Amino acid sequence: MDKLIAFLKEKKITEVECVISDMTGIARGKIAPVDKFLAEKGMRLPESVLLQTVTGDFVDDEAYYKLLDDADIDFDCVPDQNAVFLLPWTVEATAQVIHDTYDKMGNPIELSPRNVLKKVLKLYDEQGWQPVVAPEMEFYLTSRSDDHDLPLKPPVGRSGRPEAGRQSFSIDAANEYDPLFEDMYDWCEAQGLEIDTLIHEDGPAQMEINFSHGNPLELADQVFVFKRTLREAALKHNVCATFMAKPVTNEPGSAMHLHQSVLNKETGTNIFTNDDGTKSSLFLSYIGGLQQFIPELLPLMAPSVNSFRRFLPGTSAPVNLEWGDENRTCGLRIPESSPQNRRIENRIPGADSNCYLAIAASLLCGYIGMVDKLKPSTPVQGKANESRSNNTHNLPLTLEEALAAMEASAACKQYLGEAFTTGFVAVKQAELENFRRVVSSWEREFLLLTV
Incomplete structure (x- = not known):
């Protein structure tokens, strides 16, 4: 102390x-x-x-x-x-x-999310491995409203006007909210949060903050604190910040893209790379583990009904577990890098996921792949095929389907514990039942006077 x-x-x-x-x-x-x-x-x-x-x-x-x-x-x-x-x-x-x-x-x-991540990190430690992660957090800024039935709208910026249309990577659009982001950066610095790049994403007033790579537990703590910090900065400037996976109809969803690599603890070298700079067998097995086990652990990366709206056909989120070099249409992207910095970007987790659990789940999938020497599919060249009939490893497309897969997962119970598996599924099923009781605006709009 x-x-x-x-x-x-x-x-x-x-x-x-x-x-x-x-x-x-x-x-x-x-x-x-x-x-x-x-x-x-x-x-x-x-x-x-x-x-x-x-x-x-x-x-x-x-x-x-x-x-x-x-x-x-x-x-x-x-x-x-x-x-x-x-x-x-x-x-x-x-x-x-x-x-x-x-x-x-x-x-x-066992029910504690932070303890779940620490349990997975212990598995790596026993193998002499040190995982490294770098989260990318997407979020929307919205106007404040106390009417939950009204669609969310982008807030008014410095120009006195709200954003209209797509403004991907626009510097001017990001600068509309400079006073808010100046507070955010100052507050993050005061807290020791290792945030890096600010990017304007595709949606109106949708942004992305990248974290510097580092220890998974420390990064999970930082994301946990960052979400609250950003919300506080937004409220100070009379707007709201949301990490919902799909807050706005017909606009892109928000992800927590997770870059991950693994070091040899003794040498500090990247075990994803051979001495000659080529992809190692452990790298390929890590991908194989992600492909095989993400479908069983998906609720830890997509925890609500809203999470699965991000996966609907025609959305920007990759609804697949294909992998490929520099391919953003794949759920598992391999960014261009030097051999020592070789890493995998898991593009499946939503910004709404519990950071401890999403990181733990992704690392666990890769761990099982490496210890069981699993083989990945052939890497995709060009646009990844999002047809379920052609994918070897299909993602559940509803929360009900995903919870059933997690509840039946032997790997989840073996590595994360029966109590945690049962407890998490029970919490999410209770939330799902609560959601089913709500009559939506869509039902009132299209069924009220027609059925």
Whole structure:
């Protein structure tokens, strides 16, 4: 705790937000005066927090009592002194501290998304491997509205006008929101978030932020903090920022493209590359693992009904698990690079996914591929064929289908645990049932006076 205590004193922190990530990626926890935080050296939360849905509801009683103690006991939350972030937007000097979760015997809580990622990273460590990731986060800026039935609209920029049409890579269009992004960059710098490039994406007021490559756990923490930071910066400028996978009808969806490579821990060399600079067998097996197991773990990369709207035919998202060099029509793209920087870009995860779980799932697929020496399909030249009938590895195209595949996945239960698999599926099924009860504007528009 010495490092954490020194940080709190140096920054003259008066309040500490003690947080964990739930299944959705929502920060849940407690806010404590710094003196109480230091005295208690952690916090306790009820186990049920990790079975809470995005609507704030809980899973049904059968799943609830199967996974949790009947008395709804607390688990222990221990601060990670390497995951401490200043909150620049608060009036009082406040720090956000991400916690790890343990039961009374000191065992990691299996339902915790951060623990899931740490479990996967341990598999790599046992092999002498160090995975490296670099997330790319897409998002939309929108006008504020309290009417959920109204379609989202782009906000008014510095020119006094909202964006119209596609503005991919436009510098001027990105500059429309300079005051917001200046705050975002300042706040990210104050928190030590390693963000790199800002890009205007295809959709109106759709942007992308690239993170510098690094340790997967540290990057997951940074994405977790970044989402909240961007939302706060947007609200300061009277707009909203959303990481929904498909927030606007007939506009491109938002992804969390995930670049990944693996180093030999002893030598620091990229195991995806042979000594002569060619693609290694481990590289090909990693791709084979992604192709075979993403369909079973897809809910960890596409966690809601809205996630699957991004995969509809005719959208910009690749609805396939093909791979190819410099091919953005493939779900698995191999960017041009030097041999030492050879990497794979997984283009399947949505921006709405829980960063801990999406990174864990992608790394796990590649890990299984390498240890089982799986073979990938032939790389695609030109436009990837998105026809399900011609793909060897098909993606589920509905949340129902994806949850059924995950629930039946032996690999998910073996590596991520039966309790986590059961709990995650139960949470998402509860959210799906909640969604089914809502009558949509489409139904009112086309069925009200015609059926």
